Amino acid sequence: MDFLFSSFAAALRLTGSFSPDVVDAVVTSLAVSAGATVFAALFGIPLGLLVGLSDFPLKRLVVTVLNTLMAVPTVVVGLLVYGFLSRQGPLGALGLLFTPTAIVIGGVLLAAPITANYSLASVRGADPRIVPTALTLGAGRFLAVGTLIGEIRFGILAAVIAGFGRVVSEVGVAMMLGGNIRGYTRTMTTAIALETSKGEFAFGMALGIVLMTVALLVNLFLSFLQRK
Amino acid sequence: MTILYRLNSIRKCYGSSVVLDIDGLTIVDSRLYTLIGANGAGKSTLLNILAFLSPPTAGEIFYAGKRVDWNHGSVEEPRRKVTLLHQSPYLFEGTVHANVAFGLKARGIPGEERRRTVEKALAIVGLQGFGDRKSRELSGGETQRVAMARALALKPEVLLLDEPLANIDRETTGLLETVIASLPAQGTTVVMTTHNPEHPGRLNGESIFLEGGRVVPRTTV
Numbered sequence: 111m112d113f114l115f116s117s118f119a120a121a122l123r124l125t126g127s128f129s130p131d132v133v134d135a136v137v138t139s140l141a142v143s144a145g146a147t148v149f150a151a152l153f154g155i156p157l158g159l160l161v162g163l164s165d166f167p168l169k170r171l172v173v174t175v176l177n178t179l180m181a182v183p184t185v186v187v188g189l190l191v192y193g194f195l196s197r198q199g200p201l202g203a204l205g206l207l208f209t210p211t212a213i214v215i216g217g218v219l220l221a222a223p224i225t226a227n228y229s230l231a232s233v234r235g236a237d238p239r240i241v242p243t244a245l246t247l248g249a250g251r252f253l254a255v256g257t258l259i260g261e262i263r264f265g266i267l268a269a270v271i272a273g274f275g276r277v278v279s280e281v282g283v284a285m286m287l288g289g290n291i292r293g294y295t296r297t298m299t300t301a302i303a304l305e306t307s308k309g310e311f312a313f314g315m316a317l318g319i320v321l322m323t324v325a326l327l328v329n330l331f332l333s334f335l336q337r338k
Numbered sequence: 339m340t341i342l343y344r345l346n347s348i349r350k351c352y353g354s355s356v357v358l359d360i361d362g363l364t365i366v367d368s369r370l371y372t373l374i375g376a377n378g379a380g381k382s383t384l385l386n387i388l389a390f391l392s393p394p395t396a397g398e399i400f401y402a403g404k405r406v407d408w409n410h411g412s413v414e415e416p417r418r419k420v421t422l423l424h425q426s427p428y429l430f431e432g433t434v435h436a437n438v439a440f441g442l443k444a445r446g447i448p449g450e451e452r453r454r455t456v457e458k459a460l461a462i463v464g465l466q467g468f469g470d471r472k473s474r475e476l477s478g479g480e481t482q483r484v485a486m487a488r489a490l491a492l493k494p495e496v497l498l499l500d501e502p503l504a505n506i507d508r509e510t511t512g513l514l515e516t517v518i519a520s521l522p523a524q525g526t527t528v529v530m531t532t533h534n535p536e537h538p539g540r541l542n543g544e545s546i547f548l549e550g551g552r553v554v555p556r557t558t559v
Contacts, residue, residue: 247441
């Protein structure tokens, strides 16, 4: 137990000291996670709404596929994107492998199914009277759907937050596609993995504290928006 | 007297079950109709069709002499002349004012005129000064009255009411009955469903009896 307590104390000191390595990892993590979340939301939310609001023959299959994609291991996504971005891959010429952009691409693939599924669940859980009420009051189709989105906005917001949570906490994609390059593609999670393997347990724990703090701040932000 | 609705051989089916089967029905303007029938008689289904929210499975409907085209773009025009007030109305999140103003905003009514219309509509249902109240903080009776104000603000050609007087207190019932009974004289046709056999007489309305999805001369319910 002494080891844990002394490591935790050292981690707190490191966290408070704003070591450049910690700051770099935090900034990179937040930047790639935010980028991936934005693109995942732009793709996943409309997809979830579309699937939720329309009826088509293969709907059940599409929903099953979306559900399955939520559970895809991050290393599998990393492997797939690696295949495309590596020198021999079809997109190798773009030189994106081991860049923050590669991590964003992988992050989008991880977060989009989550934002889509959460949005779909929000539509399914919405009060069935919303759209007919809007229509009978004279709304056109777009205003009626816009009204529905307004009524389920907390569910949509939760979709974005869950997508962000998936990306900021994953390690497989960041490691395989970013390469864990210090000061460039090293994120909080890859730094934790590296420092712990080097025996720098306190440093890894410091990053863990920062990661938890970020998660807490994001959730506090969500609660704040829900109270407004 | 102008014929507003003419229904020809209307059928509505869900799967293999036929819930509405009306050979012919005519509704003229500035009158009050009460749709009377037991649960499952097809009253709400008929109201949804008359509100142009749900197309019939078969048959045709003429509104103000024009055959209704159920394509999304085309049906919006007649739909804007008709407002349906559900039995358990939904109020959008936000203020009472925003709710009552919703349809006016959708019609592009300017801000000041919208505000005046909202206040007038709230006054009709006895809710002066309720504009800033949150819709989620209203009682059941207040919700019903706000929904009525929201419909009245639009001055629709036809107001369709699905059990508007169910589950509300006696005071609110009296107020809403007075408001509803006054509408035909102001040019609004009212079609309302009810279980109460006294309503047609009290509201000076004409009865349409539905039984098993069919219009019948008189029902035992």
